[in-house]
Amino acid sequence: MAKDYDVVILGAGPGGYVAAIRAAQLGMKVAIVEKQYWGGICLNVGCIPSKALLRNAELAHIVTHRAKDFGFTFGTVELDYTVAFKRSRQASDRLTKGVGFLMRKNKIDTYDGWGSFTGPKSLDVALNNGGTETLNFKNCILATGAKTRMLPGVQVTKRIKTYLEYVMADKLPKSIVIVGGGAIGVEFGYVMNAYGVDVSIVEFMPTIIPLEDEEVSKELEKQYVKLGVKIHAGTKVEKIDENDAGVKVSISKDGKTQVLEAEEVLVAIGWQPRTEGYGLEKTGVKLNERGWIAVNEKMETNVPGIYAIGDCTGNLLLAHVASHMGIIAAENMAKHPTVTINYKMMPRCTYCQPQVASFGYTEKEAREKGYEVKSAKFPWQANGKALGLGDTVGFVKIISDAKHGEILGAHLIGPEVTELLPELTLAQMWELTPEEIARNVHAHPTLSEALMEAAEGLEGEMINL
Amino acid sequence: MAKDYDVVILGAGPGGYVAAIRAAQLGMKVAIVEKQYWGGICLNVGCIPSKALLRNAELAHIVTHRAKDFGFTFGTVELDYTVAFKRSRQASDRLTKGVGFLMRKNKIDTYDGWGSFTGPKSLDVALNNGGTETLNFKNCILATGAKTRMLPGVQVTKRIKTYLEYVMADKLPKSIVIVGGGAIGVEFGYVMNAYGVDVSIVEFMPTIIPLEDEEVSKELEKQYVKLGVKIHAGTKVEKIDENDAGVKVSISKDGKTQVLEAEEVLVAIGWQPRTEGYGLEKTGVKLNERGWIAVNEKMETNVPGIYAIGDCTGNLLLAHVASHMGIIAAENMAKHPTVTINYKMMPRCTYCQPQVASFGYTEKEAREKGYEVKSAKFPWQANGKALGLGDTVGFVKIISDAKHGEILGAHLIGPEVTELLPELTLAQMWELTPEEIARNVHAHPTLSEALMEAAEGLEGEMINL
Numbered sequence: 061m062a063k064d065y066d067v068v069i070l071g072a073g074p075g076g077y078v079a080a081i082r083a084a085q086l087g088m089k090v091a092i093v094e095k096q097y098w099g100g101i102c103l104n105v106g107c108i109p110s111k112a113l114l115r116n117a118e119l120a121h122i123v124t125h126r127a128k129d130f131g132f133t134f135g136t137v138e139l140d141y142t143v144a145f146k147r148s149r150q151a152s153d154r155l156t157k158g159v160g161f162l163m164r165k166n167k168i169d170t171y172d173g174w175g176s177f178t179g180p181k182s183l184d185v186a187l188n189n190g191g192t193e194t195l196n197f198k199n200c201i202l203a204t205g206a207k208t209r210m211l212p213g214v215q216v217t218k219r220i221k222t223y224l225e226y227v228m229a230d231k232l233p234k235s236i237v238i239v240g241g242g243a244i245g246v247e248f249g250y251v252m253n254a255y256g257v258d259v260s261i262v263e264f265m266p267t268i269i270p271l272e273d274e275e276v277s278k279e280l281e282k283q284y285v286k287l288g289v290k291i292h293a294g295t296k297v298e299k300i301d302e303n304d305a306g307v308k309v310s311i312s313k314d315g316k317t318q319v320l321e322a323e324e325v326l327v328a329i330g331w332q333p334r335t336e337g338y339g340l341e342k343t344g345v346k347l348n349e350r351g352w353i354a355v356n357e358k359m360e361t362n363v364p365g366i367y368a369i370g371d372c373t374g375n376l377l378l379a380h381v382a383s384h385m386g387i388i389a390a391e392n393m394a395k396h397p398t399v400t401i402n403y404k405m406m407p408r409c410t411y412c413q414p415q416v417a418s419f420g421y422t423e424k425e426a427r428e429k430g431y432e433v434k435s436a437k438f439p440w441q442a443n444g445k446a447l448g449l450g451d452t453v454g455f456v457k458i459i460s461d462a463k464h465g466e467i468l469g470a471h472l473i474g475p476e477v478t479e480l481l482p483e484l485t486l487a488q489m490w491e492l493t494p495e496e497i498a499r500n501v502h503a504h505p506t507l508s509e510a511l512m513e514a515a516e517g518l519e520g521e522m523i524n525l
Numbered sequence: 526m527a528k529d530y531d532v533v534i535l536g537a538g539p540g541g542y543v544a545a546i547r548a549a550q551l552g553m554k555v556a557i558v559e560k561q562y563w564g565g566i567c568l569n570v571g572c573i574p575s576k577a578l579l580r581n582a583e584l585a586h587i588v589t590h591r592a593k594d595f596g597f598t599f600g601t602v603e604l605d606y607t608v609a610f611k612r613s614r615q616a617s618d619r620l621t622k623g624v625g626f627l628m629r630k631n632k633i634d635t636y637d638g639w640g641s642f643t644g645p646k647s648l649d650v651a652l653n654n655g656g657t658e659t660l661n662f663k664n665c666i667l668a669t670g671a672k673t674r675m676l677p678g679v680q681v682t683k684r685i686k687t688y689l690e691y692v693m694a695d696k697l698p699k700s701i702v703i704v705g706g707g708a709i710g711v712e713f714g715y716v717m718n719a720y721g722v723d724v725s726i727v728e729f730m731p732t733i734i735p736l737e738d739e740e741v742s743k744e745l746e747k748q749y750v751k752l753g754v755k756i757h758a759g760t761k762v763e764k765i766d767e768n769d770a771g772v773k774v775s776i777s778k779d780g781k782t783q784v785l786e787a788e789e790v791l792v793a794i795g796w797q798p799r800t801e802g803y804g805l806e807k808t809g810v811k812l813n814e815r816g817w818i819a820v821n822e823k824m825e826t827n828v829p830g831i832y833a834i835g836d837c838t839g840n841l842l843l844a845h846v847a848s849h850m851g852i853i854a855a856e857n858m859a860k861h862p863t864v865t866i867n868y869k870m871m872p873r874c875t876y877c878q879p880q881v882a883s884f885g886y887t888e889k890e891a892r893e894k895g896y897e898v899k900s901a902k903f904p905w906q907a908n909g910k911a912l913g914l915g916d917t918v919g920f921v922k923i924i925s926d927a928k929h930g931e932i933l934g935a936h937l938i939g940p941e942v943t944e945l946l947p948e949l950t951l952a953q954m955w956e957l958t959p960e961e962i963a964r965n966v967h968a969h970p971t972l973s974e975a976l977m978e979a980a981e982g983l984e985g986e987m988i989n990l
Binding site: 116138399504 | 539543546547550567568572573574576577579580581584585587588593594595596597598599600601602603604605606607608609612613616619620623627843844845846848849852864866871872873874882907909910912913914915941943944945946947948950951952954955957961962964965966967968969970971972973974976977986988989
């Protein structure tokens, strides 16, 4: 017999499961359908396990390369990657079980299976246990996510893999070519380098992490070269040949070609929408020209009562953006006060060492937008806490509009910078000025003092530089 | 011949040197007088070198006690404390040299020597090189700091020491009794424990870090006991006997006495004003009943043109508070727009592991003040980044006033919490509400998400708990 819900959510990633909780908090009767990954790619095979691997890598690098700086002498050092892998699975398992707990706590009905629309107000779930359920809904939220984009003509094989195979692998190859120098490429590159893998990164754009401010990208590239990672930026992958011994990756730059040999290849060039097999055509939901689901600022699709959030909309493929889209969708559905998202101002983090964190416009983008740009940069070299940590690479840069003092963006590279953004994004969101940040007393000695110094710099009055 | 200045500053700690820079930025002719420590206790023998030692200790603890969790096997592990010490001196030297650079850059005249007032508008400097200088001033800032308070009848000896002797020591005793469980006591306790010293901490108040929220103090005590540190809280030191073999510390609790034996004692029970020998009596500057220099919210003493800032005023003895008092003093002197300090809302950090960070009222204080208190707590156990790091001890607690939603304080214990306060203090300072913090999109996965969750909790709508 069909079941009736105020809202049915397709996909239990960080968009879907958060939307479900918010909808339940607002008094709706909620169902959520998920075939495989409660908590999505993020909790199962993405952000969470990868951050456990990155912590292992950070410590592995210290014990193998920096022990002397700290006065540690080890008779021998053995790094067992299988333990790193197990630790990453434990972190993931703990959180994915947490999602189950949260669904029960919020009285959300869960369906393990695949949902396909039968019309704009109903769908059938092919349950993993072989059964079928029919769900009728007043509202629906599409939170179906995205899947890895591959190079044209390239398939996943024994030697050509994606993030997914590596995050689930308990051992690493001896050498690797990583195609794509975005966040996933540089994060896996960092982990593998720390565990002794010979790593080459090939990036089509002129720098690795090409969406970041140019100075940040260049600083990270410099640090990766110091680690022994080979960087091929501004370089195209022409073809990948595979044989029993390994892979040969043909690359070209400025008309010159070169062949990189390695044991394996990681393809990390981006994402494509996951919209097939859900019977979307039965609903009339429109996709945009690039195949993502088109939504307005309320997260509504063109079909009344059907919303979409997260990666499947193609709007910044980041877990925390998906979660907030989920909250906004649920609040709009419930006619509860809500906000809108300024995608440009969303925080963006890359968790290699040094870490990279940013939001807003890069200097170049801001100038192109016509802003009269002010920029202030404070180096970790001049920060007491960074000196104490022994991590003084990088800087904090904040940019503002010279006319009105509006914060336009911030670009950070260095120790723990992924934890330093919230003060700046809070200020940006609620229209506080650099002067108001400068007046916020920051504890000494902390890394966060660098934000205060940069904010003072925008007012023309940096103290410690 | 006497030299004339707009402002002469006595003492080049984080209060004095920052005041000098701000005064110079505002166009004043500035002199600063310092006998020994450019950068003060903080940069020379306090915050900065101790944070370098704490980083060493954090890593030492990981390699000796947690290597297995990360899959690291070491044939042998040797920890050379002399290297930790040298690293701490390098961090200190680098920053103290930086102070010299900043003075030159800002065209501030520096005098290496001891200043004594000859009247309310002049002082003589007995230079370290044997000479004398007479300085006339329109304004003066007293930034003379504080000195260690000792137990009644106890002197520094070969075996009874203060933070100063330990921060400058390149080796550690085998066992120690630390008298005083405040920030200095628990920080040195952490460093020494990590380097294998048998540590006992005796605290007169009912818990260690007694000024913190009770739940935080109890959590830290629990973690210290796990580390093997012996905690004697609610305990009085009756006497300390010293002989060639070591010390015997007689302690009493609830009428029962006990004798702790150890190689040495660290006394860390607090501070007293450093106001003697400056000829203050020639100026007419008044001290308060506890001997600190009394100031108003402009940092003015009772004598026109004479200001005081930092530890010598007894207002929260913290480096960052001193710096901001310095900025405020300089700005008032220059009749430049400025702010006032709400001492209750200043951030406070303790850099052991787990770290402790707080500002504002504890729950108990807020209730005693008559607030209708709301409190929301998010544990690191439920935070993905903390799980990835493998550091899940502790929590974030934010308290607010139920009537108006005003943020009253926050109490954090756990990984990197010293870096998480600025978002909350910014919100408190500029009167943003918990809801406005909850609407700030926090990158996933970060520790900072716990702040957002706690803020959502204050609104009754936590997502991930």
